[in-house]
Amino acid sequence: MGRAVEKLRLQVPSPPQDMDKEREALQAWKERVEQELDRVVAFWMEHSHDQEHGGFFTCLGRDGQVYDDLKYVWLQGRQVWMYCRLYRKFERFRSPEVLDSAKAGGEFLLRFARVAPPGKKCAFVLTRDGLPIKVQRTIFSECFYTMAMNELWRVTGEARYQNEAVGMMDQIVYWVREDPSGLGRPCLPGAPASESMAVPMMLLNLVDQLGEADEELAGTYAELGDWCAQRILQHVQRDGQAVLENVSEDGGELSGCLGRHQNPGHALEAGWFLLRHAIRKGDPELRARVIDKFLLLPFRSGWDPDHGGLFYFQDADGLCPTQLEWAMKLWWPHSEAMIAFLMGYSDSGDPTLLHLFYQVAEYTFRQFRDPEHGEWFGYLTREGKVALTIKGGPFKGCFHVPRCLAMCEEMLGALLGRLAPAPSPGPDCPAAVPARQAAK
Amino acid sequence: MGRAVEKLRLQVPSPPQDMDKEREALQAWKERVEQELDRVVAFWMEHSHDQEHGGFFTCLGRDGQVYDDLKYVWLQGRQVWMYCRLYRKFERFRSPEVLDSAKAGGEFLLRFARVAPPGKKCAFVLTRDGLPIKVQRTIFSECFYTMAMNELWRVTGEARYQNEAVGMMDQIVYWVREDPSGLGRPCLPGAPASESMAVPMMLLNLVDQLGEADEELAGTYAELGDWCAQRILQHVQRDGQAVLENVSEDGGELSGCLGRHQNPGHALEAGWFLLRHAIRKGDPELRARVIDKFLLLPFRSGWDPDHGGLFYFQDADGLCPTQLEWAMKLWWPHSEAMIAFLMGYSDSGDPTLLHLFYQVAEYTFRQFRDPEHGEWFGYLTREGKVALTIKGGPFKGCFHVPRCLAMCEEMLGALLGRLAPAPSPGPDCPAAVPARQAAK
Numbered sequence: 001m002g003r004a005v006e007k008l009r010l011q012v013p014s015p016p017q018d019m020d021k022e023r024e025a026l027q028a029w030k031e032r033v034e035q036e037l038d039r040v041v042a043f044w045m046e047h048s049h050d051q052e053h054g055g056f057f058t059c060l061g062r063d064g065q066v067y068d069d070l071k072y073v074w075l076q077g078r079q080v081w082m083y084c085r086l087y088r089k090f091e092r093f094r095s096p097e098v099l100d101s102a103k104a105g106g107e108f109l110l111r112f113a114r115v116a117p118p119g120k121k122c123a124f125v126l127t128r129d130g131l132p133i134k135v136q137r138t139i140f141s142e143c144f145y146t147m148a149m150n151e152l153w154r155v156t157g158e159a160r161y162q163n164e165a166v167g168m169m170d171q172i173v174y175w176v177r178e179d180p181s182g183l184g185r186p187c188l189p190g191a192p193a194s195e196s197m198a199v200p201m202m203l204l205n206l207v208d209q210l211g212e213a214d215e216e217l218a219g220t221y222a223e224l225g226d227w228c229a230q231r232i233l234q235h236v237q238r239d240g241q242a243v244l245e246n247v248s249e250d251g252g253e254l255s256g257c258l259g260r261h262q263n264p265g266h267a268l269e270a271g272w273f274l275l276r277h278a279i280r281k282g283d284p285e286l287r288a289r290v291i292d293k294f295l296l297l298p299f300r301s302g303w304d305p306d307h308g309g310l311f312y313f314q315d316a317d318g319l320c321p322t323q324l325e326w327a328m329k330l331w332w333p334h335s336e337a338m339i340a341f342l343m344g345y346s347d348s349g350d351p352t353l354l355h356l357f358y359q360v361a362e363y364t365f366r367q368f369r370d371p372e373h374g375e376w377f378g379y380l381t382r383e384g385k386v387a388l389t390i391k392g393g394p395f396k397g398c399f400h401v402p403r404c405l406a407m408c409e410e411m412l413g414a415l416l417g418r419l420a421p422a423p424s425p426g427p428d429c430p431a432a433v434p435a436r437q438a439a440k
Numbered sequence: 441m442g443r444a445v446e447k448l449r450l451q452v453p454s455p456p457q458d459m460d461k462e463r464e465a466l467q468a469w470k471e472r473v474e475q476e477l478d479r480v481v482a483f484w485m486e487h488s489h490d491q492e493h494g495g496f497f498t499c500l501g502r503d504g505q506v507y508d509d510l511k512y513v514w515l516q517g518r519q520v521w522m523y524c525r526l527y528r529k530f531e532r533f534r535s536p537e538v539l540d541s542a543k544a545g546g547e548f549l550l551r552f553a554r555v556a557p558p559g560k561k562c563a564f565v566l567t568r569d570g571l572p573i574k575v576q577r578t579i580f581s582e583c584f585y586t587m588a589m590n591e592l593w594r595v596t597g598e599a600r601y602q603n604e605a606v607g608m609m610d611q612i613v614y615w616v617r618e619d620p621s622g623l624g625r626p627c628l629p630g631a632p633a634s635e636s637m638a639v640p641m642m643l644l645n646l647v648d649q650l651g652e653a654d655e656e657l658a659g660t661y662a663e664l665g666d667w668c669a670q671r672i673l674q675h676v677q678r679d680g681q682a683v684l685e686n687v688s689e690d691g692g693e694l695s696g697c698l699g700r701h702q703n704p705g706h707a708l709e710a711g712w713f714l715l716r717h718a719i720r721k722g723d724p725e726l727r728a729r730v731i732d733k734f735l736l737l738p739f740r741s742g743w744d745p746d747h748g749g750l751f752y753f754q755d756a757d758g759l760c761p762t763q764l765e766w767a768m769k770l771w772w773p774h775s776e777a778m779i780a781f782l783m784g785y786s787d788s789g790d791p792t793l794l795h796l797f798y799q800v801a802e803y804t805f806r807q808f809r810d811p812e813h814g815e816w817f818g819y820l821t822r823e824g825k826v827a828l829t830i831k832g833g834p835f836k837g838c839f840h841v842p843r844c845l846a847m848c849e850e851m852l853g854a855l856l857g858r859l860a861p862a863p864s865p866g867p868d869c870p871a872a873v874p875a876r877q878a879a880k
Contacts, residue, residue: 059697059762067759068696115628123628131630188555188563190571256508257499319507322499322833324819325764379764381821393762
């Protein structure tokens with residue numbers, strides 16, 4: 001990637017007609033993305049609100065029909081976060097209905113997410129009226145709880161939400177960096193001391209969330225953010241030729257399938273988390289490295305040359321993964337890839353990244369959108385056929401799709417804003433100017 | 441099914457040329473099955489033995505290459521059981537190598553399977569040299585441990601194996617019928633008191649295993665066997681129109697996806713477990729009911745009319761399941777179906793069941809066999825394309841395929857033995873005579 005930027009910077013600046021073409025393409029995508037965000041939000045507004053108990057139904061069939069009333073805590077937290085974020089950042093979503101639904105979801109979480117208050121461990125899934133069904137021995141329910149509470153504080157200004165967010169964040173950091181025994185995982189002598197990339201990724205995302213509008217908290221979590229970034233970077237293995245999902249505690253490759261496991265969509269998501277971190281830090285070397293290792297590398301290895309789309313799982317030695325769904329095409333790696341490539345382009349100006357954004361976005365809109373009933377299908381076969389017709393389920397809710405569309409709409413708007421009409425030719429053509437504000 | 445048998449019994453007896461045709465077809469299948477069993481056993485003998493630590497590698501690639509050296513306890517126990525069974529029942533497998541490998545696997549289990557001896561809880565997966573990596577909060581590792589130890593006792597006569605088997609069986613029965621707290625599952629107020637069909641199925645299989653050659657144990661477990669059968673039968677719901685994987689403790693339908701979940705291959709496997717139970721009991725009403733509800737019903741709903749093969753999971757309301765692999769075709773439901781239909785035919789003489797055996801066996805041999813490297817592929821797409829090229833993995837070992845082939849070889853042999861050359865015509869043609877011995 002470093003070289004790609006170099007090449008671009010040495011190019012003769014684009015003639016005005018190319019600039020017009022670029023503006024047109026960006027404008028067309030901005031309109032597609034904007035309309036799609038409206039349709040997707042409408043789907044969730046219409047079908048997912050539980051007026052009786054608060055919170056959201058997320059098990060929704062193709063046409064939005066509720067096929068199960070379970071409440072998955074990840075998805076409750078994510079939908080609260082998404083609604084608040086839309087309310088806060090997009091004037092057209094600043095409606096009482098959006099805010100009230102987010103608040104009702106937040107209150108549902110406050111009342112029911114914790115399994116044994118005042119203990120902070122949250123359930124993974126609850127009954128419709130909030131009784132715990134299952135607890136995961138991980139930090140993720142708690143992370144989405146924190147994101148929800150922090151956003152609720154930002155839109156309402158009510159301190160109790162922020163107290164919840166910060167208190168839960170402290171607990172999560174303690175589990176991750178001090179003592180994981182409270183999560184309830186048994187220590188078995190044969191289990192390797194391994195780190196899943198999901199953990200530092202999720203934490204880095206929380207550092208970003210909590211510190212974004214709060215200089216004091218940003219300072220509090222600055223060292224944590226660096227630690228997360230360093231831990232994520234340890235997942236680049238094999239002389240920089242592979243991102244591995246699981247590595248040893250001291251940053252080495254683990255043996256067997258666990259060690260060889262790859263998840264291209266996850267690497268791309270980590271990529272944009274890291275890119276935001278590098279931009280905040282003002283670290284150009286890290287930005288170039290992230291684009292190279294977490295955007296271009298996973299795309300090159302993870303894109304299916306025969307049918308298009310990103311594989312769900314891969315084995316770093318090219319062996320057959322043991323997960324039955326390894327070759328399926330899931331919606332979320334594609335929404336993460338759209339964010340990552342557009343952010344990479346906004347930051348670097350490298351047209352390679354813009355073309356990758358177009359390539360992924362074309363595939364994604366063509367294959368995942370449901371023009372008939374709205375929202376996206378989540379699960380396609382390798383060949384791109386719809387394998388599951390559900391629009392929501394235990395892991396798919398109101399999150400990846402609208403987050404992607406909202407972020408892309410913002411980034412496309414910022415890129416268009418930077419394309420001044422008929423700029424005077426010069427060595428730094430506008431597209432090559434790093435645009436940090438676009439990645440916010 | 442009752443009506444199908446009735447119809448057959450009223451038919452004019454088959455003319456001699458039809459009998460010849462039937463004999464030819466059965467003979468051809470017996471030869472195919474016999475040769476395939478040889479190839480399959482050769483694959484495991486060649487690739488799976490860990491000469492250094494004992495036990496078996498089961499993570500084997502298409503050509504038998506070990507791609508991970510983890511030892512899954514289910515699969516260790518199953519391979520020991522399979523080797524002993526082959527050694528005991530088939531003269532051509534009565535070799536020192538088969539016996540020694542089974543014993544080495546048994547010793548590996550004795551030394552390493554239990555997580556904290558003398559406690560009986562077994563690990564789910566071990567390192568190559570036997571350190572525990574993961575424990576499941578279920579009874580299944582212990583069940584396969586019991587099957588292995590009982591078969592080892594039968595082939596070696598060493599009492600210590602049988603003591604292990606009976607001691608573990610007592611523990612399993614205690615967990616299932618008295619107090620499950622030793623399994624370590626938390627009791628959460630929202631979790632419905634549900635029963636997975638796997639539990640009484642597995643227990644019924646153990647009752648069969650332990651009682652088969654031991655009248656005293658058969659007596660000890662007689663009440664347990666009846667209890668298991670009754671519990672399995674509770675999974676027939678909706679006025680007899682659906683077998684549901686999970687029901688409430690008192691035998692009612694559960695709400696949501698959990699309640700609607702169906703697994704046609706599992707129902708068929710339960711079918712032949714129940715059929716053996718009904719034959720042991722000499723209960724003709726139960727035999728007919730089992731064939732109707734656990735053989736014909738799951739096949740009718742579970743067979744893919746477009747591409748052939750049994751779906752892995754279904755929803756009783758015809759909604760889309762939430763499991764990504766629901767429409768894939770897995771090897772084991774097909775091997776279970778082959779056993780079930782051939783056993784059903786051997787017992788009832790209903791030609792419908794023989795034709796279903798042929799239909800499933802043709803599909804299975806065509807789609808799952810690997811003529812190049814031996815053994816079967818385990819995981820196909822809905823359309824029948826190989827999705828995973830592995831021959832063994834965390835859940836596929838030396839068990840379902842050879843068990844199916846061995847049982848079919850025995851049943852086909854018994855059926856051919858009953859087809860006396862040119863029988864005198866009469867109202868009870870030979871194929872309609874229930875042949876209990878064929879199901880042993």
